[in-house]
Structure formats: C-alpha cells, structure tokens
Amino acid sequence: MNRDPTLPILVAVSVILLAAGPFLPRWAMFLINVSLCYGIVVLGMMLLMRTGVVSFGHGLYYCLGAYAAGTLDQVCKISDMAVMLVAAVIVTALASAALGLLLRKYRDIFFAMLSLAFSMILYGLLVKTSSLGSSDGFNIAATKIAGFTVAGTSVERYVRYALTVVCAFAAGAFMYRYLNSHMGRLAEAIRDNELRVEYMGASVRNVIHVNYMISAVLAGVGGALAAIAVGHIDPEMAYWTTSGEFVFVGILSGTSSILAPFLGAFIFETIRSFAYEYSPNTWQMALGITMLVVIMFLPGGLWSLFTRKRKAA
C-alpha cells in the first residue's frame, strides 16, 4: 500500500514558498498570499461539506476576523500581526459558538439560508457604523510581529507573506490530522446517515457545531491574514457574494484532500486576476465557464484529476 503523500507535499510546498518568497515578483507574491488566505477559508468550507452542510454565510467570519484585526489597529492602536490573529481566532470562536447553537438544528437549504442571513446582518451593521468607515471600510497597518517591528516595505511584504504561508501550513496540517481522526470519520458518517450516527450513540448536533466552529475560526484567520496582506478592509467581506465565492471555490476544489482548497483558491484567484485585467466588464463570465466545465467534467472537483489517475494506475 502506498503511503499517503499529502503531508510531505504540504511540507515541501510550504518550504518552497517560504524560500522562493524573496525572489518572487510583487504581483506573484500578492497573488499567492491572497490565494492562501482564501485557501484557509475554503479548508473550513471543505470540512462543513464533508459533514453534509453548506454555509452560504462564511463571509460573516471572514469579515469578523478582518475587523477584529482592523479594530485592534484602528481603535486600540495595536498593530502586531500575532495579536491580530489571536483576536480573530477568539472573536470568531465565540461568535460561532453562539450562532452554532441555533444553526446545528438545521440542514440543507435552511442551514445555508440562515447562515447567509447572519452574515448579511453583520454587513448591514458595518455599513451603518460610521466610526468604522461605513461602506468604505478603513486601512489597516500591521507593522509588528510578536513584538518585533518590521521595517522597510519589501521586508514587511515578505513577513506578511511568510506569516500566511506558515498559517496555511498549520491549518492544513491540523485539518489533515482532524480528518483522519475519529471526529473526521464521524463527519462523513453524518453526511451519509445521521439516523445511524444517533443510534450508535454520538450526537450529530454536537459534531456539526464543533465543525462549524472550526470552519468559522479558519475563516476568521483567513480574513485577518487577508486584511493584513491587502491593508484595507470593508463590509463587502461579509456580503453574500463573498460567501458565495467560498462555496464556489469549495466545489471547484473538491473535498477529497486538504491540498485541494489551496489549489482551487490559487486557480480561482489567478483566473480572476487575469480575467479582470483582460476583460474588466465580463470577468465573471470566465469564472462561470470554469465552474460549468468543472461540474460537467469533474463532478468531484479539480482534485478528482489526481485521485482518478491514481485509481487507474
């Protein structure tokens, strides 16, 4: 039996990205950075999909994580990236613990719509909050990491990039272990047959709640990292189209490997960047066609390209 190559690949790609960072052109570094932020969020979406529920409102936590980081800088004058990340984790964990109490009772379209409603409430609140810049949002400056001041723009850029790579690695490694644990198998069992899970003595609602919280925290971390990378945040991050993009990338990627969300996010961001550059008015069409092609030819997502080949070999 072949050993699962997922972890070695994850380590290798992370090391290569860290080493190659200083030599990358600015646009490529930014593209990879933003893709990885997206990838972390989609990693959480993947966990939810494997549990059998789809959230159309994960923009809520993406935005919440970003605003947790942003308000630290704006209001408390703390511009330490590490502190910002911790704040994003705490805020999203608490929010998802509370909202999960309600959401865990719902499935399918009801789960999706209710989560969408929550995210739109946050959007509405932020748009009306003038002290946080209303619909314009505000700029954030993350100039320190764990107490050290990062000086010089190119160093600063690399540090932000490296932080994202390390976080993406940690998120990926955690998810790999989690999916291969009892809880990970239970998630798939729930997607297959909730009745049987209950009749074997496990609480379906608890598992869905825990997985919802994990995915929310990942979305928060992704949001905070994106805020740090872009240097600007606005309420659009909680808008339903943002949440829709996460679902889009989740389906595009497939759920069979923890590497899939990162690959899917990278392809998504690449298509978006180039489509936007070459046809600013119809760039969504390029994404739409990509999705159509994936659904028609790779119903298991992009990752099924690899698993298919392995089965044939």
Next chain:
Amino acid sequence: MAIVLEAKGLNKSFGAVTAANDINVAVERDAVVGLIGSNGAGKTTFINMVTGYLKPSSGTIDFGGRDITPLSPRQITRLGICRSFQIPQLFNSLSVYENLLVGIGIVVSGGKNWSETSHHVGTPGEAVDGMLERFKLSDYRDKFAGVLPEGIRKLLDIAMAMAVKPKILLLDEPTSGVSADEKFTLMDMVMEAVRAQKVTVLFVEHDMEIVTRYTQRVLAFYEGRIIADGLPAVVLGDIEVRKYVTGEAHVAGGHHAAH
C-alpha cells in the same frame, strides 16, 4: 434470572389506530426473544418505543431498574440498548472497515458515560478487524458499503449495532432480504457473537423456522396487544396465534382472514 428490560402498561396510538395496547413484558438477562405478528401488529412500534424513537402515550419502560421512557435514542443507546434496521442503515461512502471503526470510535471516545462492558481490547483498528473476522466480513473490508450485496449489508448493519457493545440488541427482521440458504449462516454468526458478548436479544421475525430455531421465548403481537407469550412451541401452537399471526387456521379465522 434478573430482569433487564421491563415494559409496564405501554400504550401508543396514532389517531384512531392503536399501535400498542397495554403491553406488559419483562425480559430476563441473556434471553433470546422473538417478536412475531402480521404487518401493523405493533412489533416495530414496540421496538421504536424501547429505543426512544417513539414516546408511548402512557406507560413506562425500565432498563436495568432505570426508567428510560423520557430519554432520547442516543441516550438510550449510550446506556446499552442498540438496534439494527429492517432496511440496513449504513455509511455508504465509507468502507466496511470504516463503518465499524466509526462505531468503535464512538465507544472509545465516549469515556466514562459508557457502560462497563464497553471496553475494547487492543487498538480500535484491531477491534474492527476482530469483528470483521467474527462476522466473516474480512473479504469486504475495503469495499464501500454502498456497493455491497443485500445479505452483506444486512450483516454489516447488525455488526454495527454490536460494535457499540450493547447489553440489549434489538434486531428488526434480521433475515428479510437474505436468501434462504444464507439466513441460517447469518443467524448462526449473529447468535455466536451475541453469546460471546453476553447480550440480551429481541428480534422481530416473520420466518417461523428462524423463530423456532433461535429463540427461547416468543411474543405474538396482534392489533397492538400481546396475544401470546411463552415457549416457541407453545406460542406457535396457540389457536389465536395460528389464526391471526401464522395464518395456518384461516378457516377458523372467519372475517379476520381479510387482515
């Protein structure tokens, strides 16, 4: 012998239909009890009430001296009453091995909430392989549950109920959908596992050959009531049972033949 399960004055009606009418049963530890009756007689309703899926309109169910009537199916399962299903309830996209591993994982991660019989020897993986061997499922170890033949699905369904180490096992028509030449092999395997783990068994069955061969006691249901309760030979010879359940006494049955 100690009483492990006791139903007292159980009633259940769905609108005008009475599915359980003053059911009183006490089951002894390690007994193997058959539940017989025509469709709609109340056998599955009884099983559903014992497992907490349906709440009785009145009456109580005691398990090991504890009133379990208000508990949820999950709480009752955790106390040690497990069931299999007439239509196998499996995790179709997981392998046979993983299906059982989920069950044993639940036992292992359950910690102190579990009954004292629930400690497996060795790693969860070893425990699963042991079960696969006992139920002769080793050949199907890495197959997805969704692609198995019906007889194997049935067997896996029962093995999954056994994986969570029950004290009482409720089987809903274990041999329905199983071919005639496989049904005794299946029941032999199940009964061997049941004896090894010292489990009390109640099973719903339409096949009287199976009932006479494997049970020590039979409960015959008719219109929500228990019309006979005793040794298989006695119950199956009972005139009412012959009339309403096994259908051997049709002529004497008169207007009831329409059922």
